[in-house]
Amino acid sequence: MTGHWTERLSEYLDGELPALERASLEAHLAGCAGCARTLEELRVVAARAARLQVRPPGDDLWPGIAERLEPRAARTLDLGAARARRWSFTLPQLAAAGLLLMLLSGGAVWLALTRRPAPAPAGISTAPRLASAPETSRTADTAVSAAAALPAAYDAARYDAAIAELEGVLREHRGELDPATVRAIEENLRIIDRATGQARRALAADPASPYLNGHLAEQLKLKVALLRQAAALVGARG
């Protein structure tokens, strides 16, 4: 058995020897029983390692993990800070959000058309108000109340301008993104567009509906958030 060749047996086994050395080693193996035996033993070791099975821990580690998990901070949307912040939705989050949107949007419009909300109590202001305040923890009831104070035309104009700008960025840099990411973004945009289309049509029939106004504003916000995420991805790769 030759030390020089013995040291190269693992590389030979893994197919990592250059052709010339491989041929030389094979010539050596033909006449060296020691090296041939060692090679076979190394093959057994590698094969056994590849067959090693995973084993769960003896104790359940989950309770110790669960108590160390910090609750997620609620995310808020601030339209005025569009250029200063980056949103970090992941691809799966976008896909899940899309599915949720599809279900919620249809249901929300249907509810708005079939169940008229009670008139806003006297004293609630109907003066114009920006829709950029954080709203992540609102309940459905408070969302309806707040929506009563949101003039859709005013908000829609703001959102439409932001959307147009962000869509321009996405169009310009579309080719820089992973195709799967682009597909996910575009699919979610289509879902949101369907939802906003439904809301606008319903509003045409009932322009004063506070629920529909609020629903449209929510859809537009989602679209801005999604486009911001796409723009952030472009920025991250740029």
Add this chain to the structure above:
Amino acid sequence: MEHAGSAVTARDRAPGTVPAAAELKDAAAAAAGDTRAFERLYRAHVARIHSLARRMLGADLAGEVTQDVFVRAWQKLGTFRGEAAFGTWLHRLAVNVVLAERARLGTRRGRFAEGEGVMDALAARPAATDAGLDFDAAIERLPEGARQVFVLHDVEGYRHEEIASLLGVTSGTTKAQLHRARMLLRRHLGS
């Protein structure tokens, strides 16, 4: 432990595995704060992560480091973009946590002494009835550098270039360490 039949090996969730839709959904839910979804991910992957930690660091530290891996995964889920399987992403993260722990431990642990004498102790060990446990025990007693490379290459299926990058060494070094590990295990298994 080696079992016959359909048991899972460390390579069954190796890089390149097609992302599972249910896992992507759970990952998205966990990223949004759903701890139940995260627990499902934990249940699905804990065996592989714990086995990696045990083989790389030893049984004493494996549980603690496995917990660290999942806590880190919870913190980092926002960076998971679904471009690879969740298991692949988690495993990469686990390797980094394990190697960081290894670096933190430094040379304090005498059992990691570099030298073939480490393997000699195995000869006096009572014969195990389970060949898989026997082999796992032999891996845990390899010299540190050889063990890391052996586990990552032969057990987990990483390539030399990847291992070299993870360890900050050349692929020539990882090839030499792998050969050393195999030669040591060959002697042990041959006895």
